[in-house]
Amino acid sequence: MIPVQGLAGSRVAVLGLGRSGLSAALALRAGGAAPVCWDDNPQARAAAEAEGLACAPFKSAQAFEGIARLIVSPGIPHLYPAPNPVVAFALEAGVPVDNDIGLFFQSFATREWDNFETMPRVVAVTGSNGKSTTSALIHHILEHVQRPCQLAGNIGRGVLDLEPAVDGEVVVLELSSYQTDLARNLTPDVAVFTNLSPDHLDRHHGMGGYFAAKRRLFAEGGPDRAVVGVDEDEGRFLAGQLSQGPTDDRVIRVSVERKLTGPGWQVFARKGFLAEYRKGKQVASIDLRAVAGLPGAHNHQNACAAYAACRTLGLAPKVIELAFHSFGGLPHRSQTIAEANGVRFVNDSKATNVDSAAKALMAFKNIRWICGGLEKEGGLEGLAEASASVRKAYVIGREAAGFAMQLNVEAEVCGSMEVAVARAVAEAEEGDVVLLAPAAASFDQYDSFERRGEDFIAQVRAIIDR
Structure with a gap:
């Protein structure tokens, strides 16, 4: 404590x-x-x-x-x-x-630090999607190199349940907009912004308030380094506000949509390859295609953000690459739970909004898609382009019929997870992926997205273990 x-x-x-x-x-x-x-x-x-x-x-x-x-x-x-x-x-x-985040930042440093050789550091991660995986991946890389580290915040433990820091320790925090919006103290050493897409808009009174809540992590405390995803306007704006000019390497720009050029510090992924550029020259490259725990472009973005954060902590590219390969991924986030008769079963119950579900859909081919739940603001139009690889949708939730009518793919109203899994398994062929990526909240049928994912796993096991 x-x-x-x-x-x-x-x-x-x-x-x-x-x-x-x-x-x-x-x-x-x-x-x-x-x-x-x-x-x-x-x-x-x-x-x-x-x-x-x-x-x-x-x-x-x-x-x-x-x-x-x-x-x-x-x-x-x-x-x-x-x-x-x-x-x-x-x-x-x-x-x-x-809130507790504000209390943590005002209390983390102690007089004992005067005797440390290496000051403890805090890496704080926020964004709409990928912040849990990015945080867990940073923590995993630090564990891989046997550096003292703890993981907390919106993932795992509460921040004040952490142990007092030891010499050279790194604390990795996943912070939601609810947490960054209110904390009176926000002073991370490294701050990471993954991306921004519509979410929690009622709580923040629209996209402007939502972005402002995320931006506070960077504006309130002035981190030594900022890792910023620049594939949306808000990320580009944030990076521009934090940077003193094109050569300012205190800001590391991250992308999975295009090659980043310029004299600054950039990390980007294209066609499955991560590249790091500094001062206009490539300094490292990693093939992400064989990293089983990080499938799809959305996870490549997480890899880029985690890589950049770890580089600011002094870790070498080859060390980070080795750690990538031992990362197993997080439960309910593009989690392969089984393979049977040439069919792969993937649990991405954490895909609770349109943007995260779209990224999950783009990570696989020949998809039998289980979706539906408590629909969020903004509708489902953002799924149209991403659903090109969907062979059929199996819709769950209390409003499954209305949800199904908004999809541009063949859809069957199933209602329950049990029915959806049974129908998807019955129709799946070799090479198909049965993917749970709901694009909706879980609270119409479950207490949490974790419970929804656990039900999916249980229904799959009940069928394939017969």
Whole structure:
């Protein structure tokens, strides 16, 4: 645990007692603060009280008298579409609002660092798609070279559940827009922006607010190095804002759509090959086509971003290449779960929006596509070009019929995962890929995209293991 610094002796309110909220409350107490907690869920409150934490509701602005700060869990809105009432009371009372990410950055460095030979560093990764894989890949590469490292944030552990840093350690954080939008302190050493596509638009009041939330990771703390995907206008704009000129190698531009040229520092992938250019000259190349854990252009983008981040940490290209080949990928992200009778089964339940599903579709050929769920804003038009390799779609979800009508491929309304998998397996031929890439949220039928992916795996196993 990382004890929170700077709030000793203060009363601090904590709203939301899930993974991040509970760990924040415990870290506040470890740092000498007095947390006062609340969650509308009685079970969450009971878990906090079992840890010896005080729980009390905040029903008015007056309830914040004597409170130094309000710590809010990521899922709780603080501005759009409307502030949570407790957040509104805090703002009315003039109490600063923060989250566990802000607490982490104000507390990570300690006096013990004065005795270290190599200062610990933080690599923070954000973006619409690929940030989990990119973060996990960076962490995997660091483990491969036996460098002390920890992985946390929107993946795995809460940031305040990390152990205090040791000499030369690297902490890799995956940060969502919900986390970067509110944190009062954002000071990574290396910041990574993978890409941007429409998502969480109600929470951020549109694309401008969504991009602004991501941009804060770069604008608030001024990282020493910035790795920026430049295949969208927003990425190109961000790279331009951070750079002092064409030769400024503090900004590393990343692309999977075109060769990048110029006197700066670029990493790009074309036709399955990653290339690194510095000062107009190629300095490294990696063949990504044989890297089983990183299939498709979207994963090649993740590879480029992770490669660039690791290069800023002083790792050699050949070392990074070796680590790529031992990376197994993440569950529910282009995860090959089985092969039977010449048919490959791939679980990409994390493809919860149109852009991520389109990238999954472009990674394979001869696809039996399982899709559908709770449709997000913007419709499904972005899937039209990507679905050229789809032989047939098998649509799940409570609104499967309406979802199917928007697709430009042959589609069968299945409703449940069990029916969809059974129909796809029955019709699949040798060389086909049965791909779960829903292009929708899971909450109409499942608690999470993980549960949806687990159901897909279970249904596949039930058939092929007969």
